[in-house]
Amino acid sequence: MNETDWRFKIAHREALIGVGLALFNFVWWFGFAYGMGSAPVEEYTYVFGLPAWFFYSCVVGFLVIAVLVIIIVKFFFVEVPFEEEEEEKR
Amino acid sequence: MNYAVLIPMIMFLILIFFIGYWSSRKLASSSNFISDYFLGGRELGGFVLAMTMVATYGSASSFLGGPGTAYTMGFGWVLLAMTQVVTGYFVLMILGKKFAIMARRYKAVTMIDFLKARYDSKAVVLLSALSIIIFLFSAMAAQWIGGARLIESLTGLSYNSALFLFAVSVLVYVTIGGFRAVALTDAVQGAVMLVGTLILLIAVIFAGGGIPNIVQDLINENPNLVTPYGAEGNLSAAYVSSFWILVGVGVVGLPQIAVRAMSYKNSRSMHRALIIGTLVTGIIMLNMHLIGVFARPILPGIDVGDKVIPLIALETLPAWLAGIVLAAPMAAIMSTVDSLLLIVSSSIVRDVYLNYIKPEAELKTIKRISFGVTAMLGIGVFLLALDPPDLLIFLNLFAFGGLEAAFIWPVVLGLYWKWGNKYGAIASMITGIGTYVALHFYNQEYGNLLGVHTVTFPVLLSLVAFIAFSLLIGRKAYDYAA
Numbered sequence: 209m210n211e212t213d214w215r216f217k218i219a220h221r222e223a224l225i226g227v228g229l230a231l232f233n234f235v236w237w238f239g240f241a242y243g244m245g246s247a248p249v250e251e252y253t254y255v256f257g258l259p260a261w262f263f264y265s266c267v268v269g270f271l272v273i274a275v276l277v278i279i280i281v282k283f284f285f286v287e288v289p290f291e292e293e294e295e296e297k298r
Numbered sequence: 299m300n301y302a303v304l305i306p307m308i309m310f311l312i313l314i315f316f317i318g319y320w321s322s323r324k325l326a327s328s329s330n331f332i333s334d335y336f337l338g339g340r341e342l343g344g345f346v347l348a349m350t351m352v353a354t355y356g357s358a359s360s361f362l363g364g365p366g367t368a369y370t371m372g373f374g375w376v377l378l379a380m381t382q383v384v385t386g387y388f389v390l391m392i393l394g395k396k397f398a399i400m401a402r403r404y405k406a407v408t409m410i411d412f413l414k415a416r417y418d419s420k421a422v423v424l425l426s427a428l429s430i431i432i433f434l435f436s437a438m439a440a441q442w443i444g445g446a447r448l449i450e451s452l453t454g455l456s457y458n459s460a461l462f463l464f465a466v467s468v469l470v471y472v473t474i475g476g477f478r479a480v481a482l483t484d485a486v487q488g489a490v491m492l493v494g495t496l497i498l499l500i501a502v503i504f505a506g507g508g509i510p511n512i513v514q515d516l517i518n519e520n521p522n523l524v525t526p527y528g529a530e531g532n533l534s535a536a537y538v539s540s541f542w543i544l545v546g547v548g549v550v551g552l553p554q555i556a557v558r559a560m561s562y563k564n565s566r567s568m569h570r571a572l573i574i575g576t577l578v579t580g581i582i583m584l585n586m587h588l589i590g591v592f593a594r595p596i597l598p599g600i601d602v603g604d605k606v607i608p609l610i611a612l613e614t615l616p617a618w619l620a621g622i623v624l625a626a627p628m629a630a631i632m633s634t635v636d637s638l639l640l641i642v643s644s645s646i647v648r649d650v651y652l653n654y655i656k657p658e659a660e661l662k663t664i665k666r667i668s669f670g671v672t673a674m675l676g677i678g679v680f681l682l683a684l685d686p687p688d689l690l691i692f693l694n695l696f697a698f699g700g701l702e703a704a705f706i707w708p709v710v711l712g713l714y715w716k717w718g719n720k721y722g723a724i725a726s727m728i729t730g731i732g733t734y735v736a737l738h739f740y741n742q743e744y745g746n747l748l749g750v751h752t753v754t755f756p757v758l759l760s761l762v763a764f765i766a767f768s769l770l771i772g773r774k775a776y777d778y779a780a
Contacts, residue, residue: 246526
C-alpha cells in the first residue's frame with residue numbers, strides 16, 4: 209500500500225488554492241464595497257451609470273475572479289484519473 | 299388568461315418532459331439502477347455538471363425572492379447576492395478531486411453513503427438522513443410555493459390550481475427520469491436562465507431610459523437605495539458579510555450540491571464545470587438582482603416581492619418574449635425541486651431502507667419503492683404548500699442554513715482531516731442543528747446576535763464540536779488509503 213496516494217497531494221493543493229481564491233474574492237468585494245460605498249451619497253462617483261463602489265466591487269470583482277478561475281484551472285490544475293488503477297471496475 | 303405568455307411557457311414544459319422521457323428510456327436499459335437513478339451513472343460532462351449545479355442552487359430564492367428583496371433594498375442587496383459567485387468555484391475546488399476519488403472508492407452514490415463509509419457509524423447515517431428529510435422538505439415547500447405563485451400571476455388561476463399544475467409537472471418527470479433526467483433538464487434550464495436574464499436586464503434598462511437615468515431616479519426617491527446599506531440603512535457590513543457563509547462557502551455542506559460533486563465523469567469535466575459554473579452563476583446573479591433594483595423606478599409600489607420579476611417582464615417585454623423569459627425562474631424552481639425530491643427520496647430509500655430495514659431487497663422492489671417514495675414525497679409537499687407561510691426566501695434560507703451547519707464539517711473535515719471520527723461528526727451535527735434552531739428563534743425575538751446572520755455561529759460551534767470530540771473520544775487516525 210502506498211502511504212499517500214499521489215493524487216491526494218494534487219487534490220489537497222487544489223483545495224488550498226480554492227480557499228485562497230475565496231479569501232481574495234472576499235477582500236476585493238468587501239474592500240471596494242465598504243471602502244468606497246461608505247462615503248456620503250453626494251460624493252459618489254459613477255462608472256457606466258452605476259455607483260463606483262458597486263461597479264468595482266461587484267462587476268469588476270466578478271470579472272477578475274472569473275479570469276483568475278480560468279487561469280488557475282488552465283495552468284495550475286492537474287488532470288488525474290478518478291478510478292482505482294487495476295482494481296475492479298464497477 | 300394571457301395566452302401569448304402561456305404558450306411559450308407550455309412549450310418549454312413539454313420540451314422538459316420530452317427530455318425526462320428520453321432519459322427514462324436510457325434508464326430502463328441500465329444495469330445499475332441505483333447508481334443511475336440517483337446519480338446518472340457518474341458520467342456528467344463539464345457543461346451539464348456546471349449547469350446542474352447552477353440550476354439546483356439558483357432556486358426560487360434567487361429568481362423571485364432575491365430580486366424582490368433587491369427591489370425594496372436597492373444596491374445593497376445586489377452586493378449581498380454577489381457573495382454567491384464564490385459557490386461557482388468553491389464547491390468544486392474544495393470537494394474537488396478528493397471527494398470524487400473517495401466517493402468512487404466507497405462506491406458512494408449519495409452524500410450519506412460517503413459519510414457512512416468514512417465514519418462507519420449507524421448514528422451518523424440516521425442523523426444525516428433525518429436532517430436531510432426534515433430540512434429539505436421545508437426547502438422544497440418554499441420552492442413549490444414560488445412555482446405556484448409564478449403560475450398564479452401568469453395565468454390568473456387560483457393559487458391551489460396553480461400549485462396542482464406545478465406539482466403534477468414536476469412529479470411526472472422526476473419519477474420516471476431520475477438523476478440523469480434532472481441533470482439533463484438542468485442543463486437546458488440553466489441555459490434558459492442565462493439567456494432569459496440577459497434579455498430581461500436589457501429590456502429593463504431600455505424601459506428605464508438607461509442606467510444613469512435609473513440610478514438618478516433611485517437617488518431622487520431615496521439616496522439609501524444606491525448605498526451598500528439598504529433602503530433603511532440597516533444592512534450592516536457584518537450582516538451582509540455573513541452571507542459569505544450562508545450562500546457562499548457554506549454551500550459545500552448542502553447535500554444536493556455535494557452529490558453533484560461526485561457525479562462527474564473525469565477531471566477534465568470538473569475543470570470545465572469550474573469555469574462555466576463561475577461565469578454562469580456570476581452573470582445570472584448580477585443580472586437577476588440588478589433587474590430587481592432597476593424595476594423600482596419603472597414599476598413603483600409592488601408589495602409582494604415574489605411578483606417583481608413576473609410583473610416587470612410583462613411590463614417591458616412583448617408577451618411572447620415574456621413567456622420565454624419567465625420560463626427562466628420556472629426552470630430554476632423546477633430543477634431545484636427535482637433535485638431536492640431526489641435527494642430526500644434517496645435518503646429514505648437508499649440510506650435508511652436499504653441500509654437498515656431490508657438490505658437484501660430485490661431490484662424490482664427497490665425500483666418500485668424508489669418511484670413510490672418520490673411520488674409520496676411530492677404529494678406531501680403539495681399538501682404543505684397548500685397553506686403557505688408568507689416569506690418564501692426566509693423559509694428557504696432556514697433550511698439551507700440548518701443543513702450547512704449540520705454537514706459542512708463532517709464532509710469537509712472527513713475528507714481532509716485524518717483525526718476526524720464518528721464522535722466528532724455526531725457532535726458536530728447535533729451542535730450545528732441544535733444551535734441553529736435555537737439561535738433562529740433567539741434572533742427572531744431579539745434581533746441578530748452581534749448583527750450577523752443566524753448561520754454564522756452554528757457553523758463555528760459545530761467546527762469546535764467536531765474537533766473537540768474527535769480528539770477527546772476514540773482518537774484514531776483515519777487511513778485514507780485503505
